[in-house]
Amino acid sequence: MNPYIKRIKDASNQLNPEIFAELEEVFVDKKFSKGAYLLRPGQICSSHLLIKEGIARKFYFNGHKEITTEIYFHDDVAVSLDSYIMQKPGDVFIEALTELEVTIIDYGRFHKLTHKYPEVMMLDKMFIEYYAVWFEQRLKEFQTMDASQRYLSLLEKEPKIIRFLPVTIIASFLNVSLETLSRIRSKMTSE
Amino acid sequence: MNPYIKRIKDASNQLNPEIFAELEEVFVDKKFSKGAYLLRPGQICSSHLLIKEGIARKFYFNGHKEITTEIYFHDDVAVSLDSYIMQKPGDVFIEALTELEVTIIDYGRFHKLTHKYPEVMMLDKMFIEYYAVWFEQRLKEFQTMDASQRYLSLLEKEPKIIRFLPVTIIASFLNVSLETLSRIRSKMTSE
DNA sequence: CCGTAAATTTGATGTAGGTCAAATAATCAT
DNA sequence: ATGATTATTTGACCTACATCAAATTTACGG
Known part of the structure; x- marks a missing residue:
């Protein structure tokens, strides 16, 4: 397993059960059918989308060319980072490539927990770290391969x-x- | 100013003075001469390096080819992300391109503060967010330009x-x- | 099954940008 | 200054990959 994912799993397993329970209250499951958009340009990304089942991707248009930036499988987290962090309209699509089941983690409710429990903020930080390093490595592939x-x-x-x-x-x-x-x-x- | 940088500055200005003082204790200033390496492959990146004066860059070798990933000026923060987060040996150089003055923020001491004050962890998180989005945008430039x-x-x-x-x-x-x-x-x- | 549309492969050709080599231009030490 | 070293420019050529167009394969509704 990816060491960053392992790190996040370990940390969430060590969470005190009470916090864990509160965290789970924030989770809402939802299904999407193949071809559905979970996010479109112009929308504010107001949640993390944890993939339970199926495949999704994030992409944007550069002129007429589609550029797929990420492809998500089970246990991946789909989010439009810039839009999510700054809570401003984004410019990407998140699309279900198959029938899809996701857990939605709402921005506002999650952030409250983040401020209530340092452990949760730590978890949030680990996610961002994973993202940052993921992007760094992907950039490296384009620069060297x-x-x-x-x-x-x-x-x-x-x-x-x-x-x-x-x-x-x-x-x-x-x-x-x-x-x-x-x-x-x-x-x-x-x- | 970059909105992410502004966000970090605003947050650190709102820090309670007591915390701010403790934070400053962790800061150590140091000078490097042109051509000096602040970090080499194999070393663990044990600090954030805040540039006060001069120019630095991060680069790595791909075969014989040097690839410069970042160039740092006043107020930028130089860090080998993967090495810093996982506290494992990295594979990049950080090099002073001119005479250089930096503020060193030690990993261990900073992390203690991070756990003591949620505000400091928030600040740390904001840095990572900035990094993640910076990499995302840079990747986009390579994919579209x-x-x-x-x-x-x-x-x-x-x-x-x-x-x-x-x-x-x-x-x-x-x-x-x-x-x-x-x-x-x-x-x-x-x- | 069959016909039609979509996905994939194959071919011909153009171009951005790499590499190698040589020519200038700038920098520096004596 | 002057030679030596290093940085930058210029030229000739080559390669990876894009684009356009056509052929073929796969998928799919009736």
Whole structure:
């Protein structure tokens, strides 16, 4: 498991049961059908979305080109960071790629707990740390790897993505054209 | 001013004077001469480095190629995030590009305060949030802009970088070859 | 099943930006 | 200053990947 995720799990397991119970009150489960948008540009991201079941992605438009920034699976947390932190309208879509079950953690109610219990703020901080390092590593991949290497790295880290998603979305996540991704794939299977 | 920086400044100004005083005790000033390394690969990043005077950068080697990830000026905070958070050896250099004065905020002593005062943890969290969003935006630039656009964007946001630093370093920050950067520049001045 | 639409592959061609090499220009020590 | 060293520019060429277009495969509603 990712060491940052492990760190968060450990910390939440060590939470005093009373706090944990209060925390769970803030959680609201919800289902979305395939293709539904959990967030759209212009909306304020008012919650963390913890994925229980299914796959989702975050993407934005650059002109006519879709850029997929994140793909979420079980236990991942989907959030539009800038919009969430500053509570201002964002510019991304969060989309259900399959039937989806999520736990919604409301911003306002969560923040109250954050101020009531330092442990909860710590947990919140750990999430942000995970995000920051995740982005740093992803940036590094773009700065040091070519398209094939990024594909290989993804294949290794998230084989699920490759198995279940159409090339369009994988290509947009790797920031290459779908034609290029197709060629990378055919070259790899032929070797 | 960057809204995240403003947010941090506002919060630290609202800090109760007693806490502020305790916080200042943790601060230690230090000078470095041009070319000195404040951090090297293999070392654990055990402090935040707040730049008081001068310019610094963070970089790492990818094979023989240097990649500059950040360039720091007055009031910026230099830290190797992954190494700092997990307190494990990192793989980056932090280098003084000029004569440099920094305020060192020691990890251990700062963390004690973080647990003593929720306000301080909040401040710490805000720093991480700033970092996370900074990385997200930088990633976006690589995904949506070509070399000239990245140069223009840097010129606009950080004209100081362009004025005071050699092409080698700017090029490595923009992730282009120095030759390409040189051509971009000559094309721009001729137009 | 079959026809149609969507997804994927394959091919031809263009271009941004890399690499290597040489030419200037700037910096610096004696 | 003057030579030596380092930084920057310029030129020739090459490669990874984009784009456009067509072919093929897959999925899917009737």
